[in-house]
Amino acid sequence: MTSDALVDALVRSTFQVAGVLTRIGAERDLSLTQLRALGILRDRRPRMTELAVFLGLDKSTLSGLIDRAEHRGLVARGRNPQDRRVVDVFLTPAGQELAEQVYGEVRRALAPAINRLDPQDRDRLVRLLHAALHSPG
Amino acid sequence: MTSDALVDALVRSTFQVAGVLTRIGAERDLSLTQLRALGILRDRRPRMTELAVFLGLDKSTLSGLIDRAEHRGLVARGRNPQDRRVVDVFLTPAGQELAEQVYGEVRRALAPAINRLDPQDRDRLVRLLHAALHSPG
DNA sequence: TATTGTTATACTCTATAACTATA
DNA sequence: TATAGTTATAGAGTATAACAATA
Numbered sequence: 001m002t003s004d005a006l007v008d009a010l011v012r013s014t015f016q017v018a019g020v021l022t023r024i025g026a027e028r029d030l031s032l033t034q035l036r037a038l039g040i041l042r043d044r045r046p047r048m049t050e051l052a053v054f055l056g057l058d059k060s061t062l063s064g065l066i067d068r069a070e071h072r073g074l075v076a077r078g079r080n081p082q083d084r085r086v087v088d089v090f091l092t093p094a095g096q097e098l099a100e101q102v103y104g105e106v107r108r109a110l111a112p113a114i115n116r117l118d119p120q121d122r123d124r125l126v127r128l129l130h131a132a133l134h135s136p137g
Numbered sequence: 138m139t140s141d142a143l144v145d146a147l148v149r150s151t152f153q154v155a156g157v158l159t160r161i162g163a164e165r166d167l168s169l170t171q172l173r174a175l176g177i178l179r180d181r182r183p184r185m186t187e188l189a190v191f192l193g194l195d196k197s198t199l200s201g202l203i204d205r206a207e208h209r210g211l212v213a214r215g216r217n218p219q220d221r222r223v224v225d226v227f228l229t230p231a232g233q234e235l236a237e238q239v240y241g242e243v244r245r246a247l248a249p250a251i252n253r254l255d256p257q258d259r260d261r262l263v264r265l266l267h268a269a270l271h272s273p274g
Numbered sequence: 275t276a277t278t279g280t281t282a283t284a285c286t287c288t289a290t291a292a293c294t295a296t297a
Numbered sequence: 298t299a300t301a302g303t304t305a306t307a308g309a310g311t312a313t314a315a316c317a318a319t320a
Contacts, residue, residue, distance in 0.1 A: 002256055022193070039148075085296045116269050221278095
């Protein structure tokens with residue numbers, strides 16, 4: 001069945017890319033979750049709860065995650081003056097620099113895979129992934 | 138640049154599918170790593186070191202992982218008579234049943250995404266993922 | 275001596291429950 | 298009362314180093 005072949009391909013690709021991301025993160029003592037958080041924070045300044053939902057984590061898990069990143073000087077917490085219960089999270093300059101380094105390395109690590117496709121196939125792959133996975137539902 | 142768009146699409150797809158797998162695993166108290174190990178053991182009976190390499194884990198990490206799965210009755214260890222240092226790992230009948238259940242659920246969970254593509258696009262996506270990621274190098 | 279696997283240790287990741295502060 | 302976040306706790310996941318058994 002075609003759909004089973006596609007499921008297999010998606011699952012295998014997921015583990016393969018996750019392995020690349022895990023390895024690159026580990027070289028800088030970042031877990032896959034921290035790597036992802038850094039990526040999200042590159043262009044957002046969410047509150048704790050928003051970031052937890054985005055990452056699929058409990059808010060208490062995120063407290064610890066952000067604690068550790070804060071102790072390393074990668075992120076900072078900011079109080080929200082409108083609602084003093086809320087804590088905003090954002091990258092420090094050091095965190096921004098690390099995030100750019102790491103995602104640059106991800107691009108380099110995936111380059112060999114990408115270069116196996118000609119430009120037209122790259123566009124096709126982007127469009128197919130988007131159509132399948134990044135649509136509502 | 139096209140290749141950056143493809144990197145973004147691959148990374149986002151990876152986190153999205155990993156999220157589906159994590160959720161399905163969590164419903165049965167399986168981590169993403171255990172879910173993957175169950176998938177591998179469906180059609181293999183590796184030794185500990187082989188499985189550790191396959192999963193990208195240290196052998197000591199795998200000892201603990203297999204301990205916990207063994208206590209739950211999902212896998213078993215077998216001594217290898219040719220080389221008595223070696224420990225083979227394999228699914229118990231309960232582990233086989235759980236693995237089939239879980240991967241059936243994965244197929245169902247990804248069905249909506251897959252059904253957004255017509256059969257020709259599904260084939261294209263399988264071929265493009267394979268060409269990019271499942272080739273040597 | 276080298277290899278296979280386990281154990282001891284330490285730290286991170288994770289969720290649940292209880293808590294504090296604010297609304 | 299309800300919401301935002303932290304803390305306490307417990308267990309799983311992970312790697313490094315030291316170890317035992319076998320080759």
